[in-house]
Amino acid sequence: MVENDGHVAWVPRDKGPNVIVNMPSLDALLSDMRAHFAGRRGFSLATLNLDHVVKLRDDPAFRSAYQAQSHVTADGNPIVWLSRLARQPVSLLAGADLIAPLAQLAGEMDVPIGLLGSTEETLQAAADALQMEHAGLRVVTCIAPPMGFDPTGELADRYIAQLEDAGVAMCFLALGAPKQEMFAAHAMSKTDRVGFVSIGAGLDFIAGTQIRAPKFVRAIAAEWVWRLMTNPRRLAARYAACIMVMPGLLRSALRARRANGG
Numbered sequence: 001m002v003e004n005d006g007h008v009a010w011v012p013r014d015k016g017p018n019v020i021v022n023m024p025s026l027d028a029l030l031s032d033m034r035a036h037f038a039g040r041r042g043f044s045l046a047t048l049n050l051d052h053v054v055k056l057r058d059d060p061a062f063r064s065a066y067q068a069q070s071h072v073t074a075d076g077n078p079i080v081w082l083s084r085l086a087r088q089p090v091s092l093l094a095g096a097d098l099i100a101p102l103a104q105l106a107g108e109m110d111v112p113i114g115l116l117g118s119t120e121e122t123l124q125a126a127a128d129a130l131q132m133e134h135a136g137l138r139v140v141t142c143i144a145p146p147m148g149f150d151p152t153g154e155l156a157d158r159y160i161a162q163l164e165d166a167g168v169a170m171c172f173l174a175l176g177a178p179k180q181e182m183f184a185a186h187a188m189s190k191t192d193r194v195g196f197v198s199i200g201a202g203l204d205f206i207a208g209t210q211i212r213a214p215k216f217v218r219a220i221a222a223e224w225v226w227r228l229m230t231n232p233r234r235l236a237a238r239y240a241a242c243i244m245v246m247p248g249l250l251r252s253a254l255r256a257r258r259a260n261g262g
Contacts, residue, residue, distance in 0.1 A: 019048060019056065019066050019067075019072060020072060021048060021072050021073065021074050021079070021083070021090050022071060022072055023045075023071050023072065023073045023090075023093065024089070024090040024091060025090075025091045025093075026091060026093060026101060029071065029073065029093065029098075030101060030102075030105060032071070033102060033105060033195075034105060034109070036195060037105070037106070037109045037111045037169060037170070037195075038109070040169060040193055041192065041193070041195075042188060042191055042192045042193050042194050042195055042196075043070045043071055043188075043195040043196070044068065044069045044070050044071070044181075044184035044185060044187070044188050044195070044196045044197075044198075045069065045070070045071040045072070045073070045098075045184075045195070045196065045197045045198065046066060046069040046071070046072050046073075046181050046184070046198050047072070047073050047074070047075030047093065047094060047095040047098070047198060047199075047200075048072055048073070048074055048075055048076070048079055049074075049075045049076030049078075049079060050076055050078050050079070050242035050245065050246075051177065051238055051241075051242055052066070052075075052177055053242075053245055053249070054238075054241045054242060054244075054245055055177060055178055057245070059178060061178070061182060062177070062178040062181065062182065064185070065178065065181045065182040065184070065185035065186075066181060066185075068184075068185035068188060068189075069181065069184065069185065070188070073090075073093035073094075073098070074090045074091065074092055074093060075092070075093065075094045075095055076092075076094070077092060077221040078242075078246065078249070080092045082249055082250070082252075082253040083253075085250070085253040085254065085257060086252075086253040086254075086256035086257050086260065086262075087256075087257055087260045087262050088256065088260065095197070095198060095199035095200050095202055096199060096200065096201065096202035096205055096212065098197065098199065098202075099130075099172060099197075099199055099202050099203075099206065100133070100134075102170065102197060103130050103133075103134045103137055104134050104137075106134075106137055106169070106170055107134040107135055107136035107137035107138075108136060110136060110138070111169045111170055112138045112139075112140040112166070112167045112168055112169055113137065113138065113139055113140070113168060113169065113170045113171065113172065114139070114140060114141045114142070114143065114163050114166060114168035114170075114171040114172070114194075115127055115139060115141075115142045115143070115171070115172050115174070115203060116142075116143040116144075116145070116159065116163075116171055116172070116173050116174070116175070116183075117143075117144070117145065117172075117173055117174030117175040117176075117180065117203065118144060118174045118203050118204060118207075118209075119144050119209075120142070120144045121207075121209075122144075122174075122203055122204055122207040122209045123142035123143075123144055123203065123207075124142060125206075125207035125208065125209070126203040126204075126206040126207040127139040127142055129206050129207065130206065140166045140167060140168060141162065141163065141166040141168060143159050143162065143163075145159070145175070149175070149179070151175065151179045151180070151182040151183035151186060152182060152183070152186040156183055156186055156187070157190065160186075160187045160190045160191055160194070163187075163191075163194050164191055164193065164194060168194055169193070169194060169195060170194070170195040170196075170197065171194055171195070171196050171197070172197050172199050172202065172203060173196055173197065173198045173199065174199055174200065174201065174202060174203040174204070175198075176200055176201075177198070177200070180198040180199075180200070181198055183196070184196035184198060211230075213226035213227065214226075224239060
């Protein structure tokens with residue numbers, strides 16, 4: 001468990017560096033993004049969930065990439081519940097839910113954005129939808145990497161240069177974990193003028209190429225059930241691994257609670 005201004009995230013202590021959730025609320029995030037946009041300063045934003053916690057235990061490259069992120073939010077109700085149990089609460093800020101407020105802010109501040117990941121068709125559909133919904137928003141480049149894309153390789157370097165040349169100040173990354181976080185960390189070592197936001201399937205939801213769980217399902221914290229039902233073969237093992245890490249995370253949260261006088 002690591003603390004930052006009273007807010008926490010948990011990963012097992014014996015499995016490498018810990019991760020700090022340093023953006024506890026949407027207001028805090030948007031305020032900080034406004035400052036970054038105004039100063040044209042780069043950043044990289046990751047959204048921590050249980051699947052990431054599992055990957056952080058087993059993947060040193062992913063741990064290194066996460067440690068390079070400048071902003072981390074809580075993406076997943078278990079992380080939020082654990083923070084409340086520890087009496088150091090953070091808000092649920094899922095990657096897909098951050099697209100609209102960040103796009104709105106970018107439009108208001110005339111910040112050019114880019115989209116990277118998924119397919120050309122999905123990116124174009126998402127770009128059209130975002131620009132229609134958010135006044136003033138400019139999507140100036142869309143990049144669909146090929147299968148087997150290396151997020152730290154030569155092609156990644158060319159994409160980073162392409163984003164800079166296009167004047168992109170914020171790029172939504174739809175590569176999935178751990179590839180998107182690894183690309184963001186690598187890009188931050190190459191440029192200090194572009195911000196990167198890892199949003200997973202968020203652009204597919206906007207484009208309509210994937211269907212997100214209905215709002216009422218999300219409201220009862222059952223989006224994982226919806227996803228499991230729609231793709232059990234791919235997700236069953238992932239969710240089983242997530243369940244396996246919960247006892248350790250609960251113990252960590254209870255230790256934090258006791259340390260905070262609970």
